[in-house]
Amino acid sequence: MMIRDLIIKNRTYRRFKQYVAVDRETLRELVDLGRLSASAANMQPLKYVLSCEPARNAVIFRHVGWAGYLRDWPGPAEGERPSAYIIILGDTEISEFTDCDHGIAAQSILLGAAERGLAGCMIGTVRRKELSAALEMPPRYKILLVLALGEPAESVALETVGPDGSIEYWRDAEDVHHVPKRPLDEVILEI
Amino acid sequence: MMIRDLIIKNRTYRRFKQYVAVDRETLRELVDLGRLSASAANMQPLKYVLSCEPARNAVIFRHVGWAGYLRDWPGPAEGERPSAYIIILGDTEISEFTDCDHGIAAQSILLGAAERGLAGCMIGTVRRKELSAALEMPPRYKILLVLALGEPAESVALETVGPDGSIEYWRDAEDVHHVPKRPLDEVILEI
Numbered sequence: 001m002m003i004r005d006l007i008i009k010n011r012t013y014r015r016f017k018q019y020v021a022v023d024r025e026t027l028r029e030l031v032d033l034g035r036l037s038a039s040a041a042n043m044q045p046l047k048y049v050l051s052c053e054p055a056r057n058a059v060i061f062r063h064v065g066w067a068g069y070l071r072d073w074p075g076p077a078e079g080e081r082p083s084a085y086i087i088i089l090g091d092t093e094i095s096e097f098t099d100c101d102h103g104i105a106a107q108s109i110l111l112g113a114a115e116r117g118l119a120g121c122m123i124g125t126v127r128r129k130e131l132s133a134a135l136e137m138p139p140r141y142k143i144l145l146v147l148a149l150g151e152p153a154e155s156v157a158l159e160t161v162g163p164d165g166s167i168e169y170w171r172d173a174e175d176v177h178h179v180p181k182r183p184l185d186e187v188i189l190e191i
Numbered sequence: 192m193m194i195r196d197l198i199i200k201n202r203t204y205r206r207f208k209q210y211v212a213v214d215r216e217t218l219r220e221l222v223d224l225g226r227l228s229a230s231a232a233n234m235q236p237l238k239y240v241l242s243c244e245p246a247r248n249a250v251i252f253r254h255v256g257w258a259g260y261l262r263d264w265p266g267p268a269e270g271e272r273p274s275a276y277i278i279i280l281g282d283t284e285i286s287e288f289t290d291c292d293h294g295i296a297a298q299s300i301l302l303g304a305a306e307r308g309l310a311g312c313m314i315g316t317v318r319r320k321e322l323s324a325a326l327e328m329p330p331r332y333k334i335l336l337v338l339a340l341g342e343p344a345e346s347v348a349l350e351t352v353g354p355d356g357s358i359e360y361w362r363d364a365e366d367v368h369h370v371p372k373r374p375l376d377e378v379i380l381e382i
């Protein structure tokens with residue numbers, strides 16, 4: 001598969017086949033893709049917490065936010081929640097500064113997931129203090145991103161931003177999730 | 192090619208075949224991979240400036256820093272400099288907050304470059320004010336990352352961090368660039 005096809009396949013999914021497990025070895029292989037990716041000054045301050053057990057998944061689920069633009073949708077219902085998570089942490093004893101390392105790693109991980117037929121969501125809306133406490137996380141680690149993972153159970157359509165200029169994703173009557181992307185000529189700055 | 196192979200192939204390169212051009216259409220295709228990648232709240236605040244002309248390349252080159260750990264190496268010499276750049280900007284009129292969007296986009300772009308036999312370097316050491324002024328960049332844009340691109344002209348060896356624990360990359364007597372990565376069991380936190 002060409003990387004472009006994989007990047008297009010790798011949409012953000014928020015509804016999953018919750019009872020189709022993702023095993024720990026798969027999560028380790030995905031983290032390895034992050035590990036092998038670029039890191040500012042090669043410091044590698046990222047650490048990863050894995051979750052593929054229903055009890056831990058439930059704890060994580062309680063502390064993350066879903067799909068801000070879907071105002072009538074509180075997030076995936078029981079049965080369509082993620083079957084695994086990878087929490088990306090910054091190890092402040094290595095570096096206080098992670099710049100965009102977590103973005104680089106998250107993209108590698110989600111491309112690996114897409115290649116395996118899995119899907120995910122990079123979640124930045126996290127009740128960090130509460131989740132750290134719930135997982136008894138030592139204070140040296142700060143939560144950067146939570147990656148939700150599972151087998152996808154929704155359809156996502158990639159589109160170009162329309163004449164109204166809105167970038168808000170939305171769901172149609174058939175429950176398809178639409179994502180408007182700015183056109184290429186708008187994001188390339190001619191200076 | 193499996194994504195893991197492409198991620199491994201996608202090492203940071205700092206020496207290039209400077210006189211092998213990278214054309215503007217290739218840069219546009221690479222930016223498109225960033226455009227199609229995830230963005231926090233789908234805001235898509237990133238903008239991109241392209242450079243594949245020697246004069247503009249020279250301006251950009253003057254304002255970026257290279258390989259902090261190679262203390263005796265001031266950066267690529269004439270003839271081994273990048274033949275193109277993509278500057279990733281945050282458009283503050285869209286959002287003041289880009290979180291790790293530039294990391295996500297940069298990884299997509301560099302994976303696309305690696306697939307094409309190109310290589311690159313994500314550069315965070317940038318004299319931002321001076322480069323913005325040199326390119327007459329409107330003040331609404333802030334420079335997040337500079338991606339250097341070209342055909343690679345060096346060998347890079349991926350390794351595991353040794354007993355001394357050093358993560359500093361180094362060059363051996365044969366001029367091979369070695370990059371120590373932390374082992375998988377060290378980056379997965381067992382909590």
